[in-house]
Amino acid sequence: MRSRSFLIAMLLPLLPLRLAQAAETVQLATYYDYVPWFVPGRPSAGLNARLASRLSEMSGGRYRFVSVYIPRRRLDVLLQEGKLTMVVAWVHPRFFGDPERTRYFWTGPLMDDESLVVSPRAAPLEYDGPDSLRGKRFGAPGGHRFPDLEPLISAGEITRIDVPQIKNALQMIGAHRRLDFTVVDRSTLDALKHERVIDAALLHVASRPRTASYQRSMLVPLDQPALYRFLHSAVALLRSDSSWFAPPPRPPDKQAHKRPAQ
Template identity: 75%
Template sequence: MRLKYLLLLPALVLRFAQGAETVQLATYYDYVPWFVPGQPSAGLNARLASKLNSLAGGRYRFESVYIPRRRLDVLLQNGKVTLVVPWVHPRFFDDPGRTRYLWTGALMDDESLVVSSRAAPLEYDGPDSLRGKRFGAPSGHRFPDLEPLIAAGGLTRVDVPQIKNALHMLVSNRRLDFTIVDRSALEALRNDPFMDAALLHVASRPRTASYERSMLVPLDKPELYRFLQGALEALRRDRTWLVPHPRVTDKHAPATAGK
């Protein structure tokens, strides 16, 4: 009898796994600490997916994926793929009232910094203090507080592929006055072998006060939202998954033409 159950076990496990709902844990940050191109198991997004899978008990199967921001907006709008977007805040998705999406509690706290070259340091005192400057920003990323100034021609936005390319342009004194970097990303990029953080200047006043990075869940996925909200307690008890592995960096050198 025991042998019979042992023989059935692989089939039962397969059936159980096939019943799991696939959820794309989607980030539009294609840089450390969130995502490491070419290293699918590295980065906070992959570690979060692994942790959630261990908590899901086969009910969900979370897959860490990178999706460019414009494509992600389209997918969220059409609702054909089950998505969860971690590491974000309601103001990133024009949802200050938290009515367009469901929002979990915080995964972590962060703040937005204004970073320039140490050779031409820039201090920040509100958007108007950036007037007449050239601003490097990842394509598709939104900065609502700066949009009026950009639209009026008072601030020039230069789209770049990745934030580290904007930083590289700054330290190389190439066509940018500043960029905006979250503290979490800047701390991770300090370990990048292609970046000399000593050549960067961080404005003493942050662009934003400290804010929470949460998980965005579509309105039509209340059960998934309840699972994630419940999982937060376990994620907060064990914070080891948030600690990056030593010297995990993008193995590709940054483009010299800018991000």
């Protein structure tokens, strides 16, 4: 009996570790490598990481969600080849040609968003459909697709200029350099303002959005029905709990601490 009790005492400290090891690891992917979604080099920062942490807690040890970035081109290849094994967050069925929601599972909405047309304050544009952008230079992150603008881009009526990230396009527009407009979601524009990455005073946001308000959900592969059921239920709860969604405090303004020049 003593030896049995000793063995149990030795095993008890290992139970939490074994339970943690038993959790199924799920990659929670985003193809946005910028705020508010993802912060390169800071795996615990960004909205995608906060969502992964919250979902892991809600699963009660069944799943361990890990926030990852995947380029849109790579994601498209995996989808075309039927090799996607991860969950893709912050997306909408029309981003993936699945308006009937039959190619993939789709959770309920995580948040509402809308797409905006932004131009230089010094040369403002008002958006009135794709034709109103004819003859303009359009800055967009490489790999991102804009089906409504593609016919005009292919015809040479809009000149597309690829940039590394949307912040680069907005900074170029603020400086009135090379670009006439870009397309950015309100959530991203607000986050970049919050982080002081861009100077909003140099930008003009068209009064008419490029798209009506739309909902950002999660895409789940069809061969993961159990995972989908958990996520679908979790999202319904998350919509009523905005605490995980709140952005971190704004970084201090370094300029405010500098002594004025004499």
